[in-house]
Amino acid sequence: MSWIRQKITEKGSPGRVGVVIGVPAALAVAFIAAAGWFTPDRLTPATVIRTFDSVDGPHPGFRRNHAKGVCVTGWFEGNGQASPYSRAALFSAERSPVIGRFALAGGLPYQDDAPDKVRSLALRIMPPNGGEWRMGMNDIPVFLFRNARDFNSFLIASRPEATTRKPDPARIGAFLAAHPETAHALSQIKQRSLSSGFSEDAYNSLDAFLFVNADGRTTPVRWAMEPEQPAPAQDSVKTGRDYLFDDLTATLAEHPLRWKLMIVLGQPGDPTADPTAAWPAGRTRINAGTLVLDKAESEDGGPCTGITFDPLILPEGITPSDDPIPAARSAVYARSFTARSGEMKAPSAVSLNSSPNGQ
């Protein structure tokens, strides 16, 4: 290196030396800034995952949210009625294989089933010639937060206290006072009519997306999967920690379950950027096709475990809207997927070996 020093003293000037050091140093600083090191307040996917781990406790190998679940498979059959609005191939009259997952919201993989807990259905629809669609839906009418930061703040406010093991009502109250949209959404969620199980439940996209048709015309949409099977007679009330899942897997062992995909067409002025706001009643709804699920499998080795239900895996003919939640879910799910895929996982709560259909 003394050779270089000698050459530099021969030919260098302070300005030139400054450029030699300054250019790479500036690039390195810009790189670190892009990675967010100078802005610790920035909400990163890692921050959200850390929040889930701190609120629900570490559960290695499990999804950080919707942790308790079961895999299902079946197919989706389009009927062509959504094709004037979206050019996605799966809406035409053909059968696309489906991998799905029923789950309870929240990061606790061993929580007890209960009637009022939020249930979810995630789907991966795989048309034979490509144009895959993934989605995660919930059985609530609206989402609780306008953006990921509010979601993260609420999770932190709802962290159980060390002494009482329950959330501090004062902190939740303060959050709700500052976020009337969340308070309003909560009241709508509490008023929803509860179905008796996963099979008779309707699941909503909550988020808005844009359908794009063959002419390039866009339509804002939300959608719902509405059950075709009627609610069972009242006498079949089940109990047990996993009664919702046991019911579902027992039913699927007997017969397939069917849902209609109802597309809700938004009108100009309907809020697409705010998933806490319901669209006015009476919007045109299109029956786009039928989802049939005919088999349940445990998550342990099941077909839904090695995939993430990233809501931005969209076919040609569906694009994101200005709703900020899908991008946040996409980013955080990717982080959760990476984390859990590299961890040793304990057996899931819902293991079909002990359930009536004994797969």
Add this chain to the structure above:
Amino acid sequence: MSERKYFSPLARGLHWIMALMILAMLFIGVAMVASTGPAYHRLVGLHRPLGIAILALAFLRLVNRVASGAPSLPTTLPQGIRLIAGSSQVALYLLMIALPLVGWAMLSAGDYPVSITGGVTLPPILSPDPALYASLRALHTWLALGLFGVILAHITGALVHGLLLRDGVFQAMLWRRPQVRTQIE
């Protein structure tokens, strides 16, 4: 070959286009994985097609490099420096090719569709395997940080040649004539 002072025009063109693409790619990558905002999806939408373009250009560049070679370094440079320069170029070529391939393999193992743009989806190059996905995802980050480090060293070396040593090594990648007095010394 030893008389040539410049890289071939194709090599120079590829170098500067890819320099911009790879730097943009590294910045998009680190910004993307630290984002939960709407930018996340847009950045992912840039990251994948750009990565595949870099992979294709890197192969073209490798073929061109093997076919048309490079101007040799000045004999006045110490042996150690020449060894470092040579191995850093090997590292740059390896990483330019490995990073997009690991990205593609990682998405395949994670059972993500490798969507590039406008409905174009590449076939998977691995079967789905979550544990492998997790390892490749980590490898992708480490290789990217490694590439950024080698690029910083490369830029520093280039500037030392261009501004301090002024020995024609930096100019070999430019179109401007070098001030040739260094060759006489």
